[in-house]
Amino acid sequence: xxxxxxxxxxxSNLEALIDAQRDARLPISIAAVLSDKADARALEVARxxxxxxxxxxxxxxxxxxxxxxALFAAIAGARPELIVLAGxxxxxxxxxxxxxxxxxxxxxxSLLPRYPGLHTHRRALEAxxxxxxxxxxxxTAELDGGPVLGQxxxxxxxxxxxxxxxxxxxxxxxxxxxxxxxxxxxxxxxWRTTGxxxxxxxx
Ligand code: GRF
Numbered sequence: 001x002x003x004x005x006x007x008x009x010x011x012s013n014l015e016a017l018i019d020a021q022r023d024a025r026l027p028i029s030i031a032a033v034l035s036d037k038a039d040a041r042a043l044e045v046a047r048x049x050x051x052x053x054x055x056x057x058x059x060x061x062x063x064x065x066x067x068x069x070a071l072f073a074a075i076a077g078a079r080p081e082l083i084v085l086a087g088x089x090x091x092x093x094x095x096x097x098x099x100x101x102x103x104x105x106x107x108x109x110s111l112l113p114r115y116p117g118l119h120t121h122r123r124a125l126e127a128x129x130x131x132x133x134x135x136x137x138x139x140t141a142e143l144d145g146g147p148v149l150g151q152x153x154x155x156x157x158x159x160x161x162x163x164x165x166x167x168x169x170x171x172x173x174x175x176x177x178x179x180x181x182x183x184x185x186x187x188x189x190x191w192r193t194t195g196x197x198x199x200x201x202x203x
Contacts, residue, residue: 001185004080005033006071006088011042013086013107016174017181018049026178027185032078034071036090052078058090068096075100082184085139086177094141102191104139105184107177109169111151112137116144121162121169132156132165134173136180138191147196149189152176 005014014033020026033046034054046053054074061067071092075083083097085106097104110120112135124132133153140146152172156165183189188199196203 001028001081001181002031002079003028003082003084003181004031004075004078005042005046005084005086006075007033007035007042007086008037008040008089009042009087011040011045011087012170013084013174013177014042014045016178017084017086018045018051020178020182026182028181031080032074034074036067036071036088042087065093065096068093072096072100082181084177084181091143092139097139101140101193102138105136105149105180106139106144106146107134107136107173108144109134109166109173110144111135111153112144112148119162121165124156125160125162125165130156132169134169134176136176138196147191149183149191149196150176150180 005017007014017026017030021028030051032052032054033042034056035043036056036058038055038057043053043055056071056074058067061070081103083100083104110124111131111133115123131153133151135148135151137148138146154169154172190197
């Protein structure tokens with residue numbers, strides 16, 4: 001399966017996908033990595049792996065919508081079958097990704113539907129939660145609100161801080177993302193507006 005990854009930062013989830021592909025655990029090819037940040041480590045990770053690394057600079061456009069259109073024109077140029085948002089920190093206009101519904105997923109560091117948006121680790125601690133985790137979901141018009149494809153859970157310890165939670169969760173995120181991309185690459189899971197289907201049957 002041909003995929004494109006969008007990332008704004010460190011790119012550790014991208015690295016997990018690259019490693020899984022290299023070890024033949026994941027039948028994917030990464031056609032391009034796009035970022036809104038010129039200095040995103042994710043772009044370096046892509047270049048080092050011989051993957052096209054594309055910076056689309058938001059400051060070069062007069063409006064958010066023009067940026068989104070340019071971003072998705074660049075994505076379309078890479079002809080992906082799946083778009084993976086892995087730490088992409090911009091909100092995209094739903095009209096821009098409407099043609100990709102069902103073929104665009106995001107990894108989010110909370111047990112959705114809890115804590116869409118930012119500062120998820122801090123919010124889970126402040127709420128006194130005992131469980132935390134991460135979710136991979138299909139992207140829809142609702143921020144971090146699309147159908148969940150998979151989740152990983154983590155028990156919160158009394159001495160946890162937002163940093164310690166983030167650190168312990170990250171390796172689990174990597175495994176979750178690889179597993180979910182693998183499911184989609186298998187062709188067995190699909191999302192239609194009526195729900196998620198496994199082998200053609202509603203889940
Ligand atoms: C991850 O925690 C992911 O869940 C969130 O942003 C972070 C990205 O990390 N959406 P990385 O850039 O993949 O290292």
